[in-house]
Amino acid sequence: MKFTFLLGMVGLLVAGRNHCFAQCRETISPSNHKKVHYHTIQLADKKEYLTLTRTGEERILSYHNEKIGLVYYTQMFIEIRFWAPPGHFSLYAAANDRSNWHPIFVLASPITPKELERMKSATKIEILLPEDKKVFNLDAPKNALLNKAIACMY
Template sequence: MKYHLCTKAILLLGVAGLLLTCQQTSFGQCKEKRSESTQQKIRYQTIPLGGKHEYLMLSSSGDEKLFSYHNEKIDLVYHVQMFTEIRFTSSRGNFSLYTTTSDRTRWNSCFTLSAPLTSKELEKMKGASQIVIILPEEKKVFSLTTKKIEMLHEALACLY
């Protein structure tokens, strides 16, 4: 009888441990870092597009939510300081983000476009199937695979 109760207790502890582990891994998907300038905690998640050198990043710091496109090996000769459009095709409604700045310099080859996100854009992003980045010298089209859509949903969950 004692053996039977011990077995049940161990089984229940094992199930509870698995549930806690699963809960921690779902929260563990979000990465965190400290802002060098404001010392605020930033939560972020990356979504690879073209290997490890080209990716999207969704990040949040307090109430601010940000979408960024990063490309470490872009062949862009220049980037005009004017609107760059990032177009989303989504089952929840198509939309565009616009950015006027890029962080590329001669000593930093990573090209970054960033734009703030509203709650409406975040909702529409949940149904995204394609992202088009329209640059002065080229147009980059990314169709999101099932895996990348899952990664996008995980990244969106990190923003809340």
């Protein structure tokens, strides 16, 4: 009986861990002590993901890539293109400065509610780096995660 109970608890923890990734999360910003709502969407694997973040009325879309080992010396903005059935649109993101404290390559762009609405039916995301082009196809489960993340931004 105890073994069955423990096995059930482990199963709930594993299922909860996978489900938690799709939930809205909150944290307190260390810089301004405001509540931050965020949601993470994996793209290729655990090292490449999008984050939608909301602090008050400010909304930010960020692309994170832990696999890029070099600092990109880029033009001022990098294009992030979203493909959806009604058409495509682009966001222009600035590359964040990398340091020893934050060794992840991050692109960040402010995003409006109108752009969030257009993202809801996205089927493909392209990130146009200076010497590379990342293409991520969004299947139905990833699009559902994207829509949950968009719901967290309101």
